[in-house]
Amino acid sequence: MVSNCEDIAKAVINPFACCDVWIVSIKDLDVREAGFFKGFMPKAQTVVVLGHHVVTEEEWQWYATGDGGEHCAADDHAAAVCDVMQQALRAHGFSTEIVPYPRESGLQFRFLAQAAGAGAIGTNAFLLHPEWGPWIHLRVLATEAPTERKKVGERAQVCNACGACVAACPARAIKEAMFDGLRCRSHRLAKGEYIPVGPRRELRWCAICAQCCPIGERPSARAMTGEQITAV
Numbered sequence: 001m002v003s004n005c006e007d008i009a010k011a012v013i014n015p016f017a018c019c020d021v022w023i024v025s026i027k028d029l030d031v032r033e034a035g036f037f038k039g040f041m042p043k044a045q046t047v048v049v050l051g052h053h054v055v056t057e058e059e060w061q062w063y064a065t066g067d068g069g070e071h072c073a074a075d076d077h078a079a080a081v082c083d084v085m086q087q088a089l090r091a092h093g094f095s096t097e098i099v100p101y102p103r104e105s106g107l108q109f110r111f112l113a114q115a116a117g118a119g120a121i122g123t124n125a126f127l128l129h130p131e132w133g134p135w136i137h138l139r140v141l142a143t144e145a146p147t148e149r150k151k152v153g154e155r156a157q158v159c160n161a162c163g164a165c166v167a168a169c170p171a172r173a174i175k176e177a178m179f180d181g182l183r184c185r186s187h188r189l190a191k192g193e194y195i196p197v198g199p200r201r202e203l204r205w206c207a208i209c210a211q212c213c214p215i216g217e218r219p220s221a222r223a224m225t226g227e228q229i230t231a232v
């Protein structure tokens with residue numbers, strides 16, 4: 001009989017070759033993340049981290065929506081897989097909630113992904129998957145389903161400390177020992193990156209620190225439509 005979170009989650013993810021899933025017990029999380037789940041879903045025992053492998057630039061292109069939100073194809077897909085995951089866990093009798101995304105929860109998914117063993121956070125502040133590199137889109141669920149997974153021990157290093165992201169960042173927001181998120185955001189704000197562009201309301205966010213990273217394979221470039229070229 002299937003009765004733990006891993007077995008259910010792995011069965012759900014199996015048909016989705018572009019995705020993988022990692023599990024971590026809430027009691028094994030750091031104080032900040034554990035505190036979030038205490039408020040979000042007090043009876044939750046386990047966090048399910050879903051990762052979608054991004055293989056084209058188009059699927060990670062974000063668009064502003066009319067209601068002030070934003071979406072991209074990678075997130076639409078990950079959200080749909082989360083729905084299937086939620087239904088499966090609930091069908092086994094485990095209350096399960098999807099953590100709202102984007103920009104609603106305040107929770108940084110990369111810390112959960114690292115705690116769950118999906119990879120390790122690199123100098124560029126991305127969660128680096130050992131094979132996919134920074135090209136992983138994360139989503140998170142909380143569930144009352146128990147886990148038998150033991151705490152992840154010492155994290156294997158994925159970043160090779162090559163320094164490419166440090167040198168390439170136009171805002172000088174990346175240092176070997178620290179990522180200055182405020183500096184990154186200020187630079188992008190000043191460049192108008194948060195203002196949608198063109199009829200499709202594209203959000204053209206800086207991705208230099210992911211694109212220059214040698215871990216994983218850079219997604220295939222977008223084919224610009226005539227409409228997009230006009231909007232540049």
Ligand code: SF4
Nearest residue numbers: 169171184206208209
């Ligand atoms: S997103 Fe751009 S500005 Fe921000 S840290 Fe990366 S390279 Fe620097």
Ligand code: SF4
Nearest residue numbers: 122159162163165213
């Ligand atoms: S570019 Fe180099 S230093 Fe930066 S995250 Fe990737 S591997 Fe690490």
